[in-house]
Amino acid sequence: MTREEVENGRDDMLIDGCEAEQRLGNAVPDGFNVNYLKVYYGKLFPHGDIFKWMSYGNDGKHPACDQSYFGRREFSFTLDNDIYLRFQSFNSVSELENSIKEKCPFKIDIGPVYSVEPAKRNAYTPDKVIPVERELVFDIDITDYDDVRYCCSGADVCLDCWPLMTVAIKVIDTALRDDFGFNHILWVYSGRRGVHCWVCDGKARRLTDEQRAAIADYFRLYKGNENNNKKVSLVGHALHPFLIRSYTEVLRYFFEEKLLCSQKIFSTEERFEKILEMIPDESITSELRGKWQENRRSSISKDDINVVRWEQLKHMLQSKKQKAQGLRMCVEEIVFSYSYPRLDMEVSKRMNHLLKAPFCVHPKTGRVCVPIDPNCCEEFDPTTVPTLSKLLEELNMGGLRADVDNEWDRTSLGKSVRFFRSSFLQPLLKSCKEEMESSYNSKLQQSKNSLSW
Amino acid sequence: MEIIGPHRRAPAADVVVLTLPLYRSAPPLEVTLEDFELFALDRLRVLKGISDGLSRGKKPEEMEKLVSELWKANMRHPQASEEVNKDIISHFVLRLVYCRTEDLRKWFLSMETTLFRYRFRLQGHEVQRALMAEFDLSYKAVSNAEFESVKDKLVQVARSMNHQPLPSASDTFFKVPFEEVPELVAGRRVFIHKGHAYVAMNQVVSLVVTQFRSNLSKALILTNRKWTSTIREPEKDRLTPIVEALCTSYLGPDYSQPREFGEITIKEIDQVAKSSFPLCMQHLYEKLKEDHHLKHGGRMQLGLFLKGVGLKLDDALAFWKAEFSQKVGSERFDKEYAYSIRHNYGKEGKRTDYTPYSCQKVISSTPGVGDNHGCPYRHFSEENLRAALGKLGVSYRAVEEVMDKVRNRHYQLACSLTFEAVHGSSCDAGINHPNQYFSDSQKILQSKNNSTG
Ligand SMILES: [Zn+2]
Numbered sequence: 001m002t003r004e005e006v007e008n009g010r011d012d013m014l015i016d017g018c019e020a021e022q023r024l025g026n027a028v029p030d031g032f033n034v035n036y037l038k039v040y041y042g043k044l045f046p047h048g049d050i051f052k053w054m055s056y057g058n059d060g061k062h063p064a065c066d067q068s069y070f071g072r073r074e075f076s077f078t079l080d081n082d083i084y085l086r087f088q089s090f091n092s093v094s095e096l097e098n099s100i101k102e103k104c105p106f107k108i109d110i111g112p113v114y115s116v117e118p119a120k121r122n123a124y125t126p127d128k129v130i131p132v133e134r135e136l137v138f139d140i141d142i143t144d145y146d147d148v149r150y151c152c153s154g155a156d157v158c159l160d161c162w163p164l165m166t167v168a169i170k171v172i173d174t175a176l177r178d179d180f181g182f183n184h185i186l187w188v189y190s191g192r193r194g195v196h197c198w199v200c201d202g203k204a205r206r207l208t209d210e211q212r213a214a215i216a217d218y219f220r221l222y223k224g225n226e227n228n229n230k231k232v233s234l235v236g237h238a239l240h241p242f243l244i245r246s247y248t249e250v251l252r253y254f255f256e257e258k259l260l261c262s263q264k265i266f267s268t269e270e271r272f273e274k275i276l277e278m279i280p281d282e283s284i285t286s287e288l289r290g291k292w293q294e295n296r297r298s299s300i301s302k303d304d305i306n307v308v309r310w311e312q313l314k315h316m317l318q319s320k321k322q323k324a325q326g327l328r329m330c331v332e333e334i335v336f337s338y339s340y341p342r343l344d345m346e347v348s349k350r351m352n353h354l355l356k357a358p359f360c361v362h363p364k365t366g367r368v369c370v371p372i373d374p375n376c377c378e379e380f381d382p383t384t385v386p387t388l389s390k391l392l393e394e395l396n397m398g399g400l401r402a403d404v405d406n407e408w409d410r411t412s413l414g415k416s417v418r419f420f421r422s423s424f425l426q427p428l429l430k431s432c433k434e435e436m437e438s439s440y441n442s443k444l445q446q447s448k449n450s451l452s453w
Numbered sequence: 454m455e456i457i458g459p460h461r462r463a464p465a466a467d468v469v470v471l472t473l474p475l476y477r478s479a480p481p482l483e484v485t486l487e488d489f490e491l492f493a494l495d496r497l498r499v500l501k502g503i504s505d506g507l508s509r510g511k512k513p514e515e516m517e518k519l520v521s522e523l524w525k526a527n528m529r530h531p532q533a534s535e536e537v538n539k540d541i542i543s544h545f546v547l548r549l550v551y552c553r554t555e556d557l558r559k560w561f562l563s564m565e566t567t568l569f570r571y572r573f574r575l576q577g578h579e580v581q582r583a584l585m586a587e588f589d590l591s592y593k594a595v596s597n598a599e600f601e602s603v604k605d606k607l608v609q610v611a612r613s614m615n616h617q618p619l620p621s622a623s624d625t626f627f628k629v630p631f632e633e634v635p636e637l638v639a640g641r642r643v644f645i646h647k648g649h650a651y652v653a654m655n656q657v658v659s660l661v662v663t664q665f666r667s668n669l670s671k672a673l674i675l676t677n678r679k680w681t682s683t684i685r686e687p688e689k690d691r692l693t694p695i696v697e698a699l700c701t702s703y704l705g706p707d708y709s710q711p712r713e714f715g716e717i718t719i720k721e722i723d724q725v726a727k728s729s730f731p732l733c734m735q736h737l738y739e740k741l742k743e744d745h746h747l748k749h750g751g752r753m754q755l756g757l758f759l760k761g762v763g764l765k766l767d768d769a770l771a772f773w774k775a776e777f778s779q780k781v782g783s784e785r786f787d788k789e790y791a792y793s794i795r796h797n798y799g800k801e802g803k804r805t806d807y808t809p810y811s812c813q814k815v816i817s818s819t820p821g822v823g824d825n826h827g828c829p830y831r832h833f834s835e836e837n838l839r840a841a842l843g844k845l846g847v848s849y850r851a852v853e854e855v856m857d858k859v860r861n862r863h864y865q866l867a868c869s870l871t872f873e874a875v876h877g878s879s880c881d882a883g884i885n886h887p888n889q890y891f892s893d894s895q896k897i898l899q900s901k902n903n904s905t906g
Binding site for chain 1: 606609610612613631632635636638639640641644645646647648649749784785788789819821822823
């Protein structure tokens with residue numbers, strides 16, 4: 001029997017209410033499988049909210065509504081047996097819901113709105129099937145930080161390295177709102193090792209690829225690649241206001257108060273050598289190296305060694321700053337290298353890139369891709385995000401109920417759905433409506449004017 | 454524009470003389486067949502010079518000087534009005550020449566835009582404002598009160614860019630939606646607040662250039678339609694041969710169709726990789742063998758190169774599968790990667806046959822975390838580049854010469870020097886294309902084989 005079958009078997013026994021299992025009450029074994037997923041899509045997944053969101057007000061009665069809008073959106077499903085279905089599209093919430101329930105996808109991706117229904121794209125010549133709208137999206141993956149985190153590597157995350165994601169959310173979110181003037185921004189836990197960001201303002205959805213690339217480049221600082229160790233290089237006499245704000249409001253605090261000690265950035269020779277490499281002045285590096293190698297033999301100080309060494313480094317650079325040209329930004333360069341967001345640029349630059357839908361369940365962790373509130377993202381803990389099995393357990397606990405509509409409300413998913421609605425969806429739909437009204441009115445005005453000519 | 458037979462010289466047309474035309478519509482000028490070709494060739498020399506300058510990574514100030522010199526050398530006419538005519542005529546002839554494929558359009562668009570940019574920069578403020586008005590870029594200047602409120606930020610931006618004069622109250626700033634100045638956004642060269650970029654007078658070139666580029670881009674599509682529908686056939690004995698010859702003679706082959714050495718099989722790749730791949734491809738090839746994986750940028754760069762070298766689609770699929778399946782399994786390969794390989798060969802998606810990347814494209818790429826593509830001379834750290842050259846067996850002295858070119862950002866010259874060191878014979882034409890490196894290398898090796906065998 002495969003592991004899955006074993007689990008299913010146990011699941012069945014639970015439903016049978018086997019006496020011996022009674023003590024466990026409503027426990028559901030950890031894991032991820034089709035049966036769990038079926039219940040999840042049947043009772044918990046907020047199909048209606050996803051539909052409302054992706055309709056951007058076009059599902060209403062207003063004469064300016066574009067009834068074809070939702071139907072031109074590409075969804076793609078990754079199924080249980082690794083079959084990958086691209087270019088799915090649906091004309092109503094029930095079509096969407098039925099298809100999800102029937103196909104039970106392990107992963108749902110959302111693509112752009114095309115000029116025609118993606119499902120019927122073969123009826124058109126390729127030049128007629130073009131992406132016309134797409135949220136501006138960002139994908140930040142903690143594996144891209146492997147050279148600056150020592151607690152985990154690869155797909156693992158823990159509370160020591162997660163602050164890197166918190167930093168990314170704070171820096172990008174503030175810039176999207178204050179600099180670019182966007183208002184409707186959704187942050188989502190990717191279910192395993194990072195975060196996704198959806199910018200949904202009308203003007204964000206209509207950006208061209210070139211404009212998307214420009215925004216992504218505005219955020220790009222990290223220049224390191226596999227063949228170059230210098231990760232960040234700050235040139236010029238000063239930093240751009242966006243970088244100054246990021247540094248003073250976010251990076252410096254997180255670097256000094258969290259990452260420095262949690263990642264033990266200066267604790268071993270190998271680690272501090274990596275930092276010394278970033279200082280282009282022999283005399284300083286050899287002096288610091290001397291201090292730190294000696295220090296290892298007689299570590300009597302009760303202060304954290306990472307803090308002590310960081311202060312020594314700052315002090316030394318400060319005092320020699322005027323002398324050497326390349327040292328002006330050295331402290332900042334180190335902080336930026338160890339904390340500044342690293343974006344997957346390709347995802348943001350192209351309209352037709354797919355991104356996993358919120359509220360999917362990650363097959364490897366069983367965790368739901370829940371929204372993250374950027375205003376208190378430091379409280380977000382990826383290790384306590386509801387798992388599929390926990391949710392089913394909570395469902396079991398309440399027994400069967402008549403009202404099937406709000407089942408999520410009595411599970412720990414409730415908080416996330418409520419947040420999604422109140423902080424993201426409602427304000428978004430309100431402004432979609434306003435935008436629709438005003439563009440409709442100005443069109444009316446225009447046609448009136450042209451009549452009177 | 455009307456083209457008349459030879460020997461009948463057109464009278465100077467009665468048009469307003471603008472020193473920097475916007476090429477809005479084809480002028481009512483008559484031109485001899487002779488001038489038709491000669492003017493176009495002169496302009497091509499300018500564009501080709503610009504292309505070389507860009508690929509050598511010249512700085513803006515150097516480009517400005519280069520463009521001005523190229524223009525003087527090729528486009529000057531003793532009579533000012535004649536010079537404008539030549540400018541306009543040659544531009545419209547080249548539109549015909551370069552409208553015919555996506556790649557040609559891209560090249561022409563990029564070179565003409567660069568030419569326009571630097572010519573615009575050379576104009577005085579008065580003319581610049583007049584040109585802005587021509588483009589309908591009537592932005593409101595920032596008021597004194599508003600200037601004072603954001604002055605600190607504007608100063609920070611200016612200080613973050615070397616050589617940008619610090620702003621003062623007497624300077625003019627324009628407040629522009631950020632979407633309209635993507636390149637200033639991308640380079641963090643403007644202060645952006647709530648969706649508006651504060652553009653300095655000396656930066657309006659960016660606004661104008663964006664406009665110029667988008668106009669020309671649309672015009673090229675229209676020209677292409679006109680070419681296929683009303684010019685190519687009727688002119689097949691007169692203009693068509695000239696037009697077709699003009700582009701191949703100067704741009705060189707694009708290596709989309711492997712010709713010279715026919716096919717290459719999987720078995721041979723290993724061997725020719727060692728003997729004839731340029732460093733950028735050799736590096737990707739080794740990484741692929743080592744990691745059994747390459748990220749998107751690397752797959753494109755190496756994949757299209759191999760296509761140009763003569764690897765057939767079926768072999769390409771087998772080749773990539775052999776590597777990737779070791780890492781991700783063959784099912785995932787078929788599902789996620791095979792599509793893009795067929796795509797490169799024009800078998801999926803838009804079914805365009807993609808051309809291998811030129812040096813210019815490779816050099817201007819921006820490899821990020823985990824990426825191995827790009828130009829080693831540009832993207833490797835000095836240390837890694839030295840190591841890579843050492844592995845190729847390049848002598849110490851030659852390495853120093855290469856590094857010297859790298860420091861001066863002459864990446865293609867650095868590659869040519871490597872070619873010479875590896876092959877022990879000169880490379881006078883320089884390296885412009887990885888596939889050219891390959892075919893030149895094969896030529897030399899084959900002639901060596903012939904003489905020894
Ligand atoms: Zn960790």
